[in-house]
Amino acid sequence: MGERLYLGIDLGTFQSTITASNGESNTIETVVGKPKDPIARNFLKRDTLFGADALKNKLACNIYRPLSSGVAQDDENNLAAAKSFVTHLVDSISPEDFDEVFGVICSPSTISFVDKSNLVSILRGQVNAIMVVSEPFAVAFGLDEVGGSIVVDIGAGTTDIARIYGAFPTEDDQATLDEAGDWVDGILQNLIEKKFTGAQLTKDMVRKWKEEGSYVSGDPREQIVELSVEGKKQVVDIGDLVQIACGELVPYLVSAIKKNVAGADPEYQPILRNNIILSGGGSLIDGIADRVADELADIGDVRVWCVDDPIVRVADGAYKLAMQMPDDQYTAIN
Numbered sequence: 001m002g003e004r005l006y007l008g009i010d011l012g013t014f015q016s017t018i019t020a021s022n023g024e025s026n027t028i029e030t031v032v033g034k035p036k037d038p039i040a041r042n043f044l045k046r047d048t049l050f051g052a053d054a055l056k057n058k059l060a061c062n063i064y065r066p067l068s069s070g071v072a073q074d075d076e077n078n079l080a081a082a083k084s085f086v087t088h089l090v091d092s093i094s095p096e097d098f099d100e101v102f103g104v105i106c107s108p109s110t111i112s113f114v115d116k117s118n119l120v121s122i123l124r125g126q127v128n129a130i131m132v133v134s135e136p137f138a139v140a141f142g143l144d145e146v147g148g149s150i151v152v153d154i155g156a157g158t159t160d161i162a163r164i165y166g167a168f169p170t171e172d173d174q175a176t177l178d179e180a181g182d183w184v185d186g187i188l189q190n191l192i193e194k195k196f197t198g199a200q201l202t203k204d205m206v207r208k209w210k211e212e213g214s215y216v217s218g219d220p221r222e223q224i225v226e227l228s229v230e231g232k233k234q235v236v237d238i239g240d241l242v243q244i245a246c247g248e249l250v251p252y253l254v255s256a257i258k259k260n261v262a263g264a265d266p267e268y269q270p271i272l273r274n275n276i277i278l279s280g281g282g283s284l285i286d287g288i289a290d291r292v293a294d295e296l297a298d299i300g301d302v303r304v305w306c307v308d309d310p311i312v313r314v315a316d317g318a319y320k321l322a323m324q325m326p327d328d329q330y331t332a333i334n
């Protein structure tokens with residue numbers, strides 16, 4: 001029998017990470033660019049651009065974020081973009097020396113639960129057999145916390161939450177919220193536009209500012225940014241607005257966690273309350289774990305903590321699962 005390559009793949013709406021048993025790993029923003037016209041094609045000298053390369057050339061390209069929430073998954077262009085993105089992601093870890101590839105995939109809940117056949121068609125040709133798991137479960141498995149925990153993965157498109165107690169979580173154990181990083185960015189953008197009338201903003205500008213200054217507790221901090229108001233440079237402080245926008249997420253997290261605890265076997269509830277794990281890029285918001293813990297205090301003693309390296313946590317857990325699962329857990333896709 002030939003050599004088999006194992007992959008853990010986190011397909012994120014904002015960025016995707018792959019970790020492979022040949023020691024390679026890679027994170028790429030989930031963006032695909034197609035040159036807009038023959039001039040652009042000639043200038044760029046390639047038919048498809050990915051990640052940071054696509055963003056750098058965004059004015060010369062049609063830009064797709066093929067796994068974004070809200071993107072119609074039956075749209076042909078998006079499906080083609082998703083497929084070429086995944087091909088690029090898998091190629092980036094040099095799979096060609098192996099005879100077969102087995103992958104554990106975490107995908108945005110919008111495609112993994114609503115239409116798995118799209119996921120299969122996106123992966124076909126790159127991977128021989130797949131197993132699909134939720135982001136929270138992959139995080140728990142990677143951290144050796146499957147014994148009893150609640151994992152809250154705060155991504156860009158969705159916040160996925162699951163209680164984990166020794167086995168694969170069922171649908172009942174999990175919930176998905178639309179309130180996540182992109183949603184916070186939308187709130188922040190509105191707040192800035194309201195305070196600085198005529199401010200010209202892009203989503204990417206707002207997201208970067210949020211990432212640079214995100215926090216939820218204490219006195220308002222200063223965060224000076226440069227923006228254009230009707231073409232004219234203006235230097236403003238958005239620190240107070242960043243705190244407000246990030247803070248808006250907290251009540252949604254708290255109420256989803258409470259519901260998740262309440263639905264569990266009562267004998268397990270104390271264990272779950274004492275091991276609430278925040279992951280995903282949103283867990284990088286300064287002070288988020290303490291804020292969530294404070295607001296959960298009315299359900300008893302709680303412990304809320306953030307994982308290290310949240311951006312790679314899901315793919316690491318998926319990879320660890322890939323290495324340990326027996327073959328009968330995989331589904332052959334070609």
Ligand SMILES: Nc1ncnc2c1ncn2[C@@H]1O[C@H](COP(=O)(O)OP(=O)(O)OP(=O)(O)O)[C@@H](O)[C@H]1O
Binds near residue numbers: 108181
């Ligand atoms: N320092 C930070 N403070 C606040 N938010 C951050 C920070 N760093 C990254 N983020 C946000 O985290 C999100 C990306 O996280 P992540 O990579 O976990 O998402 P994803 O896996 O692509 O999305 P999803 O899981 O919803 O498919 C973005 O919204 C990003 O702005």
Ligand SMILES: [Mg+2]
Binds near residue numbers: 012
């Ligand atoms: Mg994610």
